[in-house]
Amino acid sequence: MEKKSENRRAFENEVMANLDSMYRYALHLVRNREDAGDLVQETCVRSLKAADRFKRGTNARAWLFAIMRNVFFNQHRAKQRGEIPSDWTDEVESGDQRFSGTVWPQPFELFLRSVMREDIDRAMSQLSADFRSVVLLCDVEGFSYAETAEILEIPVGTVRSRLHRARAVLQTKLSQWFSDGLEGNEP
Amino acid sequence: MSPDCVFVLDHYNDYISGELDSEKVARVEDHIRVCPNCEVFLGRAAAVHNKTVGLLRIHAPASLRNSISSLIEKI
Numbered sequence: 243m244e245k246k247s248e249n250r251r252a253f254e255n256e257v258m259a260n261l262d263s264m265y266r267y268a269l270h271l272v273r274n275r276e277d278a279g280d281l282v283q284e285t286c287v288r289s290l291k292a293a294d295r296f297k298r299g300t301n302a303r304a305w306l307f308a309i310m311r312n313v314f315f316n317q318h319r320a321k322q323r324g325e326i327p328s329d330w331t332d333e334v335e336s337g338d339q340r341f342s343g344t345v346w347p348q349p350f351e352l353f354l355r356s357v358m359r360e361d362i363d364r365a366m367s368q369l370s371a372d373f374r375s376v377v378l379l380c381d382v383e384g385f386s387y388a389e390t391a392e393i394l395e396i397p398v399g400t401v402r403s404r405l406h407r408a409r410a411v412l413q414t415k416l417s418q419w420f421s422d423g424l425e426g427n428e429p
Numbered sequence: 430m431s432p433d434c435v436f437v438l439d440h441y442n443d444y445i446s447g448e449l450d451s452e453k454v455a456r457v458e459d460h461i462r463v464c465p466n467c468e469v470f471l472g473r474a475a476a477v478h479n480k481t482v483g484l485l486r487i488h489a490p491a492s493l494r495n496s497i498s499s500l501i502e503k504i
Contacts, residue, residue: 254501261497265489279493286497290504362484380446381478382485387448406442413477 253293256302257286263383267307270378271314284317285310304385307393358419365415373408380405433460437467444471445478 246254264285268278289309296302366374379390380401387405391398437457443449444457461468 257497257501258494261489261494262487265493266485266487269487275490279490279496282489282493283496283500286500287504290501358480359484362481365481366485377481378485381482387446402443402448405446409442409445409474409478412481413474416477416481417473419477419480 249296249298250293252298253290253296253302256296257289257306260303260306263303264306264310266382267310267378268314270374271310281310281314281317284313288313301389304389304393307379307383307385311393358416361416361419362412365412368415369408369411373404373411376401376404377408377412381409431464434464434467437461437464437471441471441474445475 261282264282265278268281268285269275272278272281285306289306292309296305366377369377375394376390379385379393380387385393387398387401390401394401433456437444437460440449440453440457444454449457457471461471
């Protein structure tokens, strides 16, 4: 087998390091686990075949997301749907087990996680796909406004306004979890 | 509502996103030290953000990770 270049190895490391992020974005796009896995694989194939264009130190992560988005729109545009699927809910439930910041007795914690997760799913499902995209890319994946704009091929101002509106919806829908009797104290 | 309260209201999302320059960050942080209402407002917005992000940050299945590892060796 041909020896892989240092550049290629570096890119492979980027792919593996970003697999969780890619899977989350794929799940957001295609709405079920099987298709999400397929989308991640196809994105990896496309990106690895073009890995010679990757330069170390550049933003491989944003590039991977842009490739995934293009693959998705080429393959699935006609099948786009509007609602959050049960698989998303299942993944959220079985995925990240962290519930940072608070220590509760185990049964009560599980109960609260379950109820809160349902509320978050419900709130997310009430956002349009465009709004969910910016929440996912900016908030969950930590991309900057500029990087998100590049991935989604929209202006930075649109990223900002969508994110702000999406967060406002989430804060309203989830306010019961954070209510401390201080409603009306907004500046 | 003071001008600084309005400033916080206009910029809290960018503050949470880490998209404000240092001068604006300082203005937000200086204000919330002296304004309990803005401190509560910003704290609640940050709490919703952090909890939501935490619960949405799921992981790829091990089977997919293994598949991609194999794929990398083949391509």
